[in-house]
Amino acid sequence: MLTIIPDKKEFVLEVHHRLSEVYGSQIKYFHDLDPLSELVSSLLSHRTKNRDSGLAFTNLKNLFGSWENVRDAPTDTVQAAIKPCTWPEQKAPRLQQVLSLIPQHNGVLSLDFLTDMDVTAARKWLEELPGVGPKTSAAVMSFSSLRAKALPVDSHHFRVAVRLGIINAKIGEAKANRVLENLLPPEFTAQEVYDNHQVMMRHGQKVCFHFKPACTDCVLLDVCPTGENTLSQQSILL
Numbered sequence: 001m002l003t004i005i006p007d008k009k010e011f012v013l014e015v016h017h018r019l020s021e022v023y024g025s026q027i028k029y030f031h032d033l034d035p036l037s038e039l040v041s042s043l044l045s046h047r048t049k050n051r052d053s054g055l056a057f058t059n060l061k062n063l064f065g066s067w068e069n070v071r072d073a074p075t076d077t078v079q080a081a082i083k084p085c086t087w088p089e090q091k092a093p094r095l096q097q098v099l100s101l102i103p104q105h106n107g108v109l110s111l112d113f114l115t116d117m118d119v120t121a122a123r124k125w126l127e128e129l130p131g132v133g134p135k136t137s138a139a140v141m142s143f144s145s146l147r148a149k150a151l152p153v154d155s156h157h158f159r160v161a162v163r164l165g166i167i168n169a170k171i172g173e174a175k176a177n178r179v180l181e182n183l184l185p186p187e188f189t190a191q192e193v194y195d196n197h198q199v200m201m202r203h204g205q206k207v208c209f210h211f212k213p214a215c216t217d218c219v220l221l222d223v224c225p226t227g228e229n230t231l232s233q234q235s236i237l238l
């Protein structure tokens with residue numbers, strides 16, 4: 001039977017605790033890149049498998065040696081280097097455009113100056129760059145060596161949140177970043193916000209699949225309207 005937790009913030013916290021029991025807490029950060037390298041990595045990863053965007057990132061580092069060289073190289077050579085990604089013909093000129101715009105801040109091709117800004121101001125600055133939305137700005141702030149408090153929401157995280165009824169699918173992934181982050185306790189540390197990103201994503205990858213979610217194996221079944229609905233439909237058909 002479905003248990004309803006009417007307060008959304010309480011519900012989000014309950015989900016976080018249950019998933020942390022399964023997937024852990026104090027989860028090790030998967031990257032330790034400087035903020036500019038993390039931005040490049042995030043731009044390459046859009047709608048691309050991690051393995052392929054990782055290969056494209058390594059190609060850029062090995063072939064060009066610096067982000068300045070990537071910026072100044074003929075675009076077709078950058079495009080060839082990032083071929084493992086989806087849409088290299090769009091990502092190559094966009095990446096070079098972003099790399100050209102960043103030095104307008106203080107003349108240096110680096111994002112290290114973000115360390116001195118508060119997270120809101122830093123994300124706003126990043127989101128003024130072409131192709132950088134809330135998910136990418138959150139990824140730069142959280143995953144890079146900045147280790148700041150920001151919640152990136154990927155497609156797995158988004159799907160789980162929708163199925164649990166935390167957000168409506170119509171708000172879209174970009175807006176969901178802010179909404180879901182604001183539902184987390186304000187006292188959460190950067191690590192706890194990162195853990196939330198990780199446990200929601202892992203749950204989408206391992207249990208709440210895009211097709212045929214494994215609801216009977218899910219620790220959230222008793223609080224999930226979609227899971228309860230799916231199982232009651234199946235029992236009607238039996």
Ligand code: SF4
Nearest residue numbers: 208213215218224227
């Ligand atoms: S009960 Fe099913 S739909 Fe709900 S979160 Fe779990 S796996 Fe996803």
